Amino acid sequence: MTVYRWKNYDRYKSEVNQVREYYDAVHRCHRLALESLLPDQAETALDIACGHGESTCILEPFAKNIVGVDSSEDLIDIAKQQNKHAATDYVCTPFSEFEAPEQSFDIISSAWYLNHVLTIEELESAIGKVARLLKRGGGIAFVVPGNSFTTRRIQEIARRDFQWRQAWTHERPESTEGVFSFDGNWIQTRVWQPFFLMKFMSEWFDIHAWDVKGTLVTEGLLQNLVCEPPFEVLYGYRR
Numbered sequence: 001m002t003v004y005r006w007k008n009y010d011r012y013k014s015e016v017n018q019v020r021e022y023y024d025a026v027h028r029c030h031r032l033a034l035e036s037l038l039p040d041q042a043e044t045a046l047d048i049a050c051g052h053g054e055s056t057c058i059l060e061p062f063a064k065n066i067v068g069v070d071s072s073e074d075l076i077d078i079a080k081q082q083n084k085h086a087a088t089d090y091v092c093t094p095f096s097e098f099e100a101p102e103q104s105f106d107i108i109s110s111a112w113y114l115n116h117v118l119t120i121e122e123l124e125s126a127i128g129k130v131a132r133l134l135k136r137g138g139g140i141a142f143v144v145p146g147n148s149f150t151t152r153r154i155q156e157i158a159r160r161d162f163q164w165r166q167a168w169t170h171e172r173p174e175s176t177e178g179v180f181s182f183d184g185n186w187i188q189t190r191v192w193q194p195f196f197l198m199k200f201m202s203e204w205f206d207i208h209a210w211d212v213k214g215t216l217v218t219e220g221l222l223q224n225l226v227c228e229p230p231f232e233v234l235y236g237y238r239r
């Protein structure tokens with residue numbers, strides 16, 4: 001199977017009409033969830049599937065030392081070139097092969113990672129690894145596709161405003177599988193239902209869903225979006 005390299009993802013985010021506004025709203029909710037978890041700056045944070053580092057920068061106010069991990073060499077190279085934060089390190093590796101001592105992080109965060117975990121066994125192993133790497137009482141904040149991500153109305157909005165195409169082939173109670181593309185290349189993905197993920201993760205974490213809709217309305221973000229927002233932020237503490 002070809003490993004997709006996400007080469008143009010940073011350009012896509014900054015150039016395509018309305019995409020920037022969308023990701024800024026996602027980041028705002030992600031940041032608010034982290035703020036609610038962490039009143040004081042922590043020592044260490046990990047960003048899984050950090051891409052070109054945009055989601056890693058969100059962690060800067062929350063931790064002194066940050067590690068971003070991603071399997072795409074192209075994006076890690078960009079992250080390293082653009083890095084302005086002396087205490088951030090970027091590592092190119094799939095998360096399953098990332099090595100760090102147990103309980104070495106105060107915060108583990110990710111944006112759009114779990115939808116690239118394609119089997120239940122991999123999900124179990126990824127979440128188990130997060131639980132092992134995180135200190136007891138440490139915080140997690142995961143941006144994931146929302147329940148509405150695969151609906152026809154979001155597909156239409158995505159095609160029209162984001163140059164983003166989706167084709168869903170398997171709908172199951174706990175997930176929807178298929179492919180999406182932002183640059184003409186199809187990327188396999190599995191959108192786990194946020195409620196399923198919350199139940200799954202509750203074995204290790206006290207887990208909540210950020211009030212994304214409330215934040216968008218009170219802060220006047222994504223004014224043109226009138227349907228359910230297509231993302232969630234799951235956050236909480238390691239028990």
Ligand SMILES: C[S@@+](CC[C@H](N)C(=O)[O-])C[C@H]1O[C@@H](n2cnc3c(N)ncnc32)[C@H](O)[C@@H]1O
Nearest residue numbers: 049050051054055070071072094095111112116
């Ligand atoms: C939609 S991008 C998100 C990037 C970044 N978090 C952001 O918000 O800009 C998804 C990222 O997941 C990475 N990825 C996918 N599977 C991975 C894995 N098993 N381990 C590490 N990174 C992975 C891809 O290389 C890609 O950079």
